[in-house]
Amino acid sequence: NAGVTQTPKFQVLKTGQSMTLQCAQDMNHEYMSWYRQDPGMGLRLIHYSVGAGITDQGEVPNGYNVSRSTTEDFPLRLLSAAPSQTSVYFCASSYSSGQGEYNEQFFGPGTRLTVL
Amino acid sequence: GENVEQHPSTLSVQEGDSAVIKCTYSDSASNYFPWYKQELGKGPQLIIDIRSNVGEKKDQRIAVTLNKTAKHFSLHITETQPEDSAVYFCAASDQAGTALIFGKGTTLSVSS
Numbered sequence: 745n746a747g748v749t750q751t752p753k754f755q756v757l758k759t760g761q762s763m764t765l766q767c768a769q770d771m772n773h774e775y776m777s778w779y780r781q782d783p784g785m786g787l788r789l790i791h792y793s794v795g796a797g798i799t800d801q802g803e804v805p806n807g808y809n810v811s812r813s814t815t816e817d818f819p820l821r822l823l824s825a826a827p828s829q830t831s832v833y834f835c836a837s838s839y840s841s842g843q844g845e846y847n848e849q850f851f852g853p854g855t856r857l858t859v860l
Numbered sequence: 861g862e863n864v865e866q867h868p869s870t871l872s873v874q875e876g877d878s879a880v881i882k883c884t885y886s887d888s889a890s891n892y893f894p895w896y897k898q899e900l901g902k903g904p905q906l907i908i909d910i911r912s913n914v915g916e917k918k919d920q921r922i923a924v925t926l927n928k929t930a931k932h933f934s935l936h937i938t939e940t941q942p943e944d945s946a947v948y949f950c951a952a953s954d955q956a957g958t959a960l961i962f963g964k965g966t967t968l969s970v971s972s
Contacts, residue, residue, distance in 0.1 A: 846892035853901035
């Protein structure tokens with residue numbers, strides 16, 4: 745298994761540009777999520793999905809869109825990039841064993857995004 | 861919502877010493893508490909986790925303790941080695957069990 749894969753590894757954007765960060769997992773996990781990591785801030789949840797066709801907002805959703813058309817893929821879209829979105833982005837997945845039961849999250853290697 | 865505080869932010873120890881990192885959480889409904897290790901340039905990786913129905917869990921040199929009454933949990937690393945040097949994050953599940961709330965991390969440095 746490849747686990748959780750993310751592309752690209754690095755990206756530089758200009759303010760106002762749009763782009764999509766790709767995330768895929770081959771473990772048949774129902775739950776997928778996106779985090780951003782900033783120095784001294786830990787990991788903050790942007791959006792998450794508990795299954796195909798279902799998404800919800802996390803702690804810092806503004807400026808980001810997601811969709812979940814398949815179990816495997818969970819892309820994160822920046823519609824109009826801003827310097828405040830400069831960060832390292834991590835995708836994660838886990839299997840879901842029922843309401844209120846949390847399980848190990850597997851993280852991808854990250855995408856380092858710089859917005860000029 | 862859930863809030864997780866983690867201390868210390870940096871920790872330096874000599875090889876062979878023990879290291880302890882502490883976290884507190886605010887939501888008494890939280891029931892899952894993982895610890896992640898992040899090496900430079902990589903994604904976080906789970907090293908140990910504990911659920912609310914257990915007070916302590918051990919895996920070789922790593923142990924986690926949970927005090928539900930006080931709402932705090934700790935990571936204990938014994939006989940530290942240089943390869944233990946990394947950033948460690950604690951986390952707690954939210955009430956719905958759909959999200960993890962992370963602490964801000966502890967940078968552990970083990971010198972030989």
